[in-house]
Amino acid sequence: MVCVTTTDRRGALRAGAGLVTGGVLAAGCGSAAGSGQPAPTRPTATLSPAPAKATPRAAPAPRAFPGQPAQISHGPRDRPRVALTFHGQGDPALARALLTEAERRGARVTVLAVGSWLDEHPQLARRILDGGHDLGNHTQRHLSVNTLSEADARAEITGCADRLKRLTGSIGSWFRPSRAVTASPLVERLARAAGYPHVLSYDIDSLDHTRPGAAAVTRTVLTEVTAGSVVSLHLGYPDTVAALPDVLQELDRRQLHAVTTTELLS
Template identity: 50%
Template sequence: MNAPLTRRSLFGFALGAAALTACSAPEPAPTPTPGSASRPTGTAATTSSAAPADTAPSGPATEVSRSDSGRPQVALTFHGAGDPRVTREVLDIVHQHGARITVLAVGTWLAAHPDAARMVRDGGHELGNHTWSHPALSGYAADPMYAEIQRCRDKLVELTGSPGGFFRQSQGQHATERELAEAGRAGYSKVLSYDVDSLDWQDPGPAAIRAAVAKAKAGSVVSMHLGHPGTVAALPGILTDLAGRGLTPVTASELLA
């Protein structure tokens, strides 16, 4: 009997469609086996002169996936990768609706399209770290896992002067203990997970994406993806639905303040 498809296995198929799939690396690195000390190809740590020096770990990061403030707000968070023209379309739509978003950027995307960081920041939105190459991160040993986080962090600092307020693990809704530990080691106090998956990474069509986001409630953190045309098509309706329910899309920092 064939094994059931999971998000992680489906994501592997999506990596082959770079034009439509956000969060995929141009050349995905092989996943080291747990406990391996080897560093994945293409993810060796390189620290730019603009990057902050690592400090003694203060402990693992804390995972947050929603706010319990009671305020009528939600955070639309986008995995940052894909065609920057699609990113521009997303930013134009949220601007028209007066919304603010959080983009968790993949490092290879930032390296290939450095203007993408400026587009996000110029629109009043915020950036965070979503690993360097978007691997199946939970299978990595500590050092190569840290290198994935560190390298994206350093690229964010190089381009924006800030490492971003959040790290988000790749290919998993919730962080493992090791991911929390390595995020803390890289200087992040919070790992931003989510309680609502838009399922746009499956390209199910705009209506299905809109229906999935309709599950969001006050305090929800919604996972979405740049680079998917279906997400762009669904977004106006999503924002109209949220407004009709009295929910304001804000950055994750605002939601969690």
């Protein structure tokens, strides 16, 4: 038997086939052929709208903190908060592991990213922000910025700022000079001109970049930390990742909360 197709819309509706306007009626096919009844129709598929793409967390811009110096080394000493700050470069797997551990324990940190690191791993900028952490500028190539000429130092600061802006919509919350605890007067001025009201320094150096072992990193931080401290750490060292759980556990025991630098000063 030949399967015959008709596009007689009125006949299809009279037959009760339930076809949509302009539909196609198939007759004489399958078991309905001998009964004279219209062939059953396939239900039309309803396409659900594509889910809306999640809006990324807005990247905060730098802000001025009245009463704070141009170069900030610690926060208020009368509140139970500390800021764990991380120089951002190295193995991205270690960075993700450290961020995940901090988040699991309810801690928020500050990452000062090197621009060349962001060039290689651009997705980490959004990963940091979406975890609720601060993200800042640690120069483009992590050179000794205080020793550079004015033009080269400016390029180091603005180069990283430009990458942060492109990736997140902001130049980052903070600037920290590379290979220096504090900025020279020239670098401080260039950072301000680039849009950073403050230079972020620190009052505790974990020395994790010397690879002393996790126990030594933990001991150095916990021996010196107090309310308002800003601690210098690094993302790219296994010792730091291994030390973080014990550091956070002891901070909790002392009722010192690990917060972003913005929260520390707010």
